[in-house]
Amino acid sequence: MAGEAPELSAQERAGKAFPVSWDQFHRDCRALTWRLNEVGPFHAVIAITRGGLVPAAIVARELGVRIIDTVCIASYDHDKQGELQVLKGISDAAMELGGGTGKGLLIVDDLVDTGKTGKLVRDMLPDAHFATVYAKPKGRPLVDTFITEVSQDTWIFFPWDTALSYHPPLRDGAA
Numbered sequence: 001m002a003g004e005a006p007e008l009s010a011q012e013r014a015g016k017a018f019p020v021s022w023d024q025f026h027r028d029c030r031a032l033t034w035r036l037n038e039v040g041p042f043h044a045v046i047a048i049t050r051g052g053l054v055p056a057a058i059v060a061r062e063l064g065v066r067i068i069d070t071v072c073i074a075s076y077d078h079d080k081q082g083e084l085q086v087l088k089g090i091s092d093a094a095m096e097l098g099g100g101t102g103k104g105l106l107i108v109d110d111l112v113d114t115g116k117t118g119k120l121v122r123d124m125l126p127d128a129h130f131a132t133v134y135a136k137p138k139g140r141p142l143v144d145t146f147i148t149e150v151s152q153d154t155w156i157f158f159p160w161d162t163a164l165s166y167h168p169p170l171r172d173g174a175a
């Protein structure tokens with residue numbers, strides 16, 4: 001409709017930027033593992049792809065877990081959230097390890113934002129432990145263990161989505 005304000009992306013709504021380096025991400029994943037070590041042991045790690053793959057690898061390595069499965073879910077096209085699509089479900093072997101309800105399984109994702117993705121996976125594995133590296137307030141109640149809370153109006157930039165680039169000096173009007 002003419003005159004209607006254009007829809008803002010999640011990132012535009014977020015406003016504040018929280019860039020995370022590889023180093024910082026690795027440190028945060030290790031910190032997450034320290035907490036998870038008190039909760040386990042776990043039979044297997046279930047990574048919510050794609051963002052959960054990197055923390056899942058680090059956490060599984062630190063916890064000595066060798067069985068890793070994926071649940072492949074897409075909803076954001078860059079920063080616009082659409083319908084959640086389950087592209088691949090949890091394997092029968094992992095389901096069996098978790099006794100059908102996820103008991104003893106560890107679900108890992110990079111973050112919860114609105115919590116929609118986390119809720120979908122929690123519903124598949126109600127007894128699993130759900131861990132994320134970062135959590136925004138809306139999704140936080142879904143997570144059992146996380147490391148850093150960021151405000152809902154913050155957009156997290158992960159190292160695999162970013163690259164080093166030239167930044168003009170403040171004097172020249174840089175933000």
Ligand SMILES: O=P(O)(O)OC[C@H]1O[C@H](OP(=O)(O)OP(=O)(O)O)[C@H](O)[C@@H]1O
Pocket residue numbers: 048049050051052073074075076077081109110111112113114115116117118139
């Ligand atoms: O709490 P929510 O609002 O549901 O958002 C969180 C989810 O969004 C991102 O995944 P995305 O759908 O962008 O896919 P990707 O992991 O492949 O990047 C992120 O990795 C989480 O899985």
Ligand code: HPA
Pocket residue numbers: 010076111113154155156157158
């Ligand atoms: O803050 C975010 N950063 C990157 N991906 C995301 N997907 C949902 N929220 C975010």
Ligand SMILES: [Mg+2]
Pocket residue numbers: 048049050051052073109117
């Ligand atoms: Mg994801």
